Amino acid sequence: MNCDRCKGDAVMHAAYSGAHLCEAHFCESVERRVRRRVRRDDLVPKDASPENPQTWVIGLSGGKDSVVLTQILHETFAEDPRIELVGLTIHEGIEGYRDKSLEACVDLAEDLEIRHEVVSYEEEFGVRMDDVVEDDPENMAACAYCGVFRRDLLSTYADELGADILLTGHNLDDEAQTALMNFLEGDVAQIAKHFDASLGPLSEREEQTEFVPRAKPLRDVPEKEVALYAHLADLPAHITECPHSSEAYRGEIQKLLYGLEENHPGTRHSIISGYEELAGIVSDQYSGDDGADLRECVECGSTTTREVCRKCSLLESIHAV
Ligand code: SF4
Ligand SMILES: [Zn+2]
Numbered sequence: 001m002n003c004d005r006c007k008g009d010a011v012m013h014a015a016y017s018g019a020h021l022c023e024a025h026f027c028e029s030v031e032r033r034v035r036r037r038v039r040r041d042d043l044v045p046k047d048a049s050p051e052n053p054q055t056w057v058i059g060l061s062g063g064k065d066s067v068v069l070t071q072i073l074h075e076t077f078a079e080d081p082r083i084e085l086v087g088l089t090i091h092e093g094i095e096g097y098r099d100k101s102l103e104a105c106v107d108l109a110e111d112l113e114i115r116h117e118v119v120s121y122e123e124e125f126g127v128r129m130d131d132v133v134e135d136d137p138e139n140m141a142a143c144a145y146c147g148v149f150r151r152d153l154l155s156t157y158a159d160e161l162g163a164d165i166l167l168t169g170h171n172l173d174d175e176a177q178t179a180l181m182n183f184l185e186g187d188v189a190q191i192a193k194h195f196d197a198s199l200g201p202l203s204e205r206e207e208q209t210e211f212v213p214r215a216k217p218l219r220d221v222p223e224k225e226v227a228l229y230a231h232l233a234d235l236p237a238h239i240t241e242c243p244h245s246s247e248a249y250r251g252e253i254q255k256l257l258y259g260l261e262e263n264h265p266g267t268r269h270s271i272i273s274g275y276e277e278l279a280g281i282v283s284d285q286y287s288g289d290d291g292a293d294l295r296e297c298v299e300c301g302s303t304t305t306r307e308v309c310r311k312c313s314l315l316e317s318i319h320a321v
């Protein structure tokens, strides 16, 4: 097959758009989608200037998604004195998994000459995920512990690094799965929160003073295309799956979406565009309801709706074993 634009050899065919693209035009199209998303989400505020630069902290796991996001943002903003990129890697303490992907993060940050910080569960909380999984004091899936710890460290360090935005490498498949899961769980409040935390254009979100706003500029790009981009651009991405990966429900939704996408190309895109529109409306409806009973955790001072935050209560039961 030939590229639709230059008649060179096509390296990919996107069933949802009908496009056949060669390597150069495919890479360009991925980069264009990320830049368009940065614009549409108003990520660069009007008052950003070389004297008032923005700090963008990227959650850099070393997997293909965060590596591709970092690379494209670097290419876009390397010469722009208004934006400073910082990579933040969380080490969970998972033997044979995170050590390898940490190498990928270090290589990339060195290549791109961007600041890179690494924080670990072990140093911060005195726990390693490998041990948590073995003891499992709350009888939960590994990701239920791990997600709480990761979110806590990402927001603590985003804050510490003076982040204006915290960016993560969620792709179209991830976001379509989350949208469908929220919808199927009937959790309308969660949909409103999702919009205000990470989806809507910054200018349209409900103001959140307690949390660094998040952004996902890779969310228009399907997972397979992110992987292809990482491969073609020869990026140091690490592809091994986490051995404790246990999100059973998400796995089910993922399979369902693969099937739907195959029979009805474009399903992921339409789920996301409808969901985002709906989430914006719901967030307006819910505005002011949320945050009323936020307070500080008595143990660690982080913002929570309980007396002791979820992270502190999980740590307490882990340390009690
Ligand atoms: S798959 Fe689960 S346990 Fe593994 S790193 Fe991700 S959240 Fe943690
Ligand atoms: Zn071409």
Ligand SMILES: [Zn+2]
Pocket (backbone or CB within 6 Å): 297, 298, 299, 300, 301, 302, 308, 309, 310, 311, 312, 313
């Ligand atoms: Zn706490």
